Amino acid sequence: MRVVQLVSTLSFGDAVSNDAIALKKLLAQMGFTTGIYAEIIDRRLPRGIAQLLPEMPELSRGDVLIYHLSIGSELNYKMDQFHCRKMMIFHNVTPPAFLAPYSRISEELCLQGLAGVLNLNRTFDECLAVSEFNRQNLLTAGYTCPIEVRPILIPFEDYDREPDAATVEKYSDGWTNILFVGRVAPNKKHEDIIRAFACYKKTVNPKSRLILAGSSGGMELYKKRLEDYIAALGVEDVVFPGHITFEQILAFYRTAHVFLCMSEHEGFCVPLVEAMYFNVPIVAYASCAVPDTLGGSGILLQDKDPVFTAAVIDRLVTDEALRASVLEKQRRRLADFSYEKVSSLFQKQFTAFLKKENKPAAPHQ
C-alpha cells in the first residue's frame, strides 16, 4: 500500500510544505511506501524530497492519497480521477479580498482555492484540519465526512541548531526587539504591527526596533506600500530582512523580546509555536486560528488600538512577573505541539482511518 501526499506547490520554508515534509518522514517511519508530489517544487528544497505531478504513480484502491489544500489549483478539480482512499489536510485559504489590491494572480488563486474547498466537500473519506477554526470552516462548507483536528507537525529538533552568529551579535545591543515572522502578506496586517510599533517607539521606548522577518515574494506592491507607510509615520528601525536563512530566523527568535502578531487570517500560525519554543512572550490579536493555537497562553488583544498595544508591549518588557507568567503558560501550551504528541496523534488518526471500511467516497453532487 502506498501513501501519497499531494500539494499544489512545495515551497521553501512555508508551513504547508514543512508539514508535508515532516509527515513524509513520519509515514516512512510507520513503514509506508510514501512520497510527495507537487505541481511546482521550489528549487531551494533538497533534491529528491518530492517529485513533479506527472511522475506520480497510478494509485489503486488500496492506496491512500493525502491532499494538502491551501490554495487554488487544477488539482482541486482532479480529485475524482484518483480511485483510492482520500484524506484531505486543510490548511485554510486566504480570503481573496485581502490580496485583491496587490496581486491579481494571488487573488485569483485564492478565489479558486475557496471554490475548490466547496467543490470537494463530498470527495474525501476523512479530513484533518490543522486547527479547530479550520474544522469549523469545513463544516460551514458542507463537509459531511469525519473531520479531526491535528496540529501542524513541527520537528523542533531543527530549532536547536546554532543561530546565525552575526545576526545574534547585531541585534544583541541592548535595544528592545519586537518580532513578527511570516510572509509579507496583507492578511497578516503588517501595517497594524508597524502602527503599534510606531506608537511604542515614539512614546515609550526609543531604543527599540521592529523586525518583520519573511519573504515578500509575490507581494512586492504590498511591501512597497508598507515602506511608504513607514516613511509617512516617520518611524525608524523597522527591519525587513527578506527571505532569510533558517539560521537567521533562529537568531531573530533568540534576540526577540516580544512577538507581535496582528494577523487577521491564519489557519494555524506556526510562528506562534516557534515563539513559544524560543521563550518569546506573545502579544496577538484574537482572530481566526490564533486563539486556538495560543490555547489561553500569550496575551490576546481584542482590538488593535496602537496605544494600548504599545502599553501592553511595554508592560511585558518591563514587568518581570508578568513576563514570567506569560512564558510559563506558553511553555505549558507548547507541550501540546511537541513532535511526539502530534506525531502520535497523527498515527492514531491515520491508523483509525485505515481500519475503516474501504469504501469509495460518495460521488460529487
Place this chain on the structure above:
Amino acid sequence: METIQIESIMDEIRREIREDPSYREALAFEKIPELSGQESSAVLGEKYDEELLHRSVAEMGAHFQVPYYRQIGGGRLKVFFKRVLRKLVCFLVRPALEEITAFHALTAASVNTVANHIREQEAENQRKDRKIAELEKRLHALEEARKEQVQEK
C-alpha cells in the same frame, strides 16, 4: 511563582494609558495610496531578485495554459445557461485561447532558458572567483619569493 491575573493587568493598562485620539486617527494605513498600474510595474522587477525570478518562472511553467473548460459554479439553471453560452462562443473563444496558450508556452520556455542561463552563469562566476582568488594567492606567493631572491642577490 505568584499567580498573575493577566486580565486584571490588561484592565489596569487600559485605565493608565493616556487618551490620545489624534495619534490613533492620524496613522491610518488607508491614507497611504495604493500604487497605480504604471507604478506597480515599476516596483515589480525593478531590481534583480533571484527568488522572484525563479518563483515567477516556476509559476509560469505551471500555469501557462489558459483552459477553455473551467468549473462552472451556481445553481442548476445558472450552470445550464452558462454551459449553453460556452458552447455558443466556443468557435470564437477557443482558438483564441489556444493561440494565447501557445504564445505563453513560448514565453515560458524563453524565460526559463534565460533563468537557467543566469543560474549557470552565476555558478560559473563563482567558480571563476574562486579560481581568481587562488591564482592571486599563488601570484602573491611567487612575488614574495621573487623579492626574496632579488634581495639575496
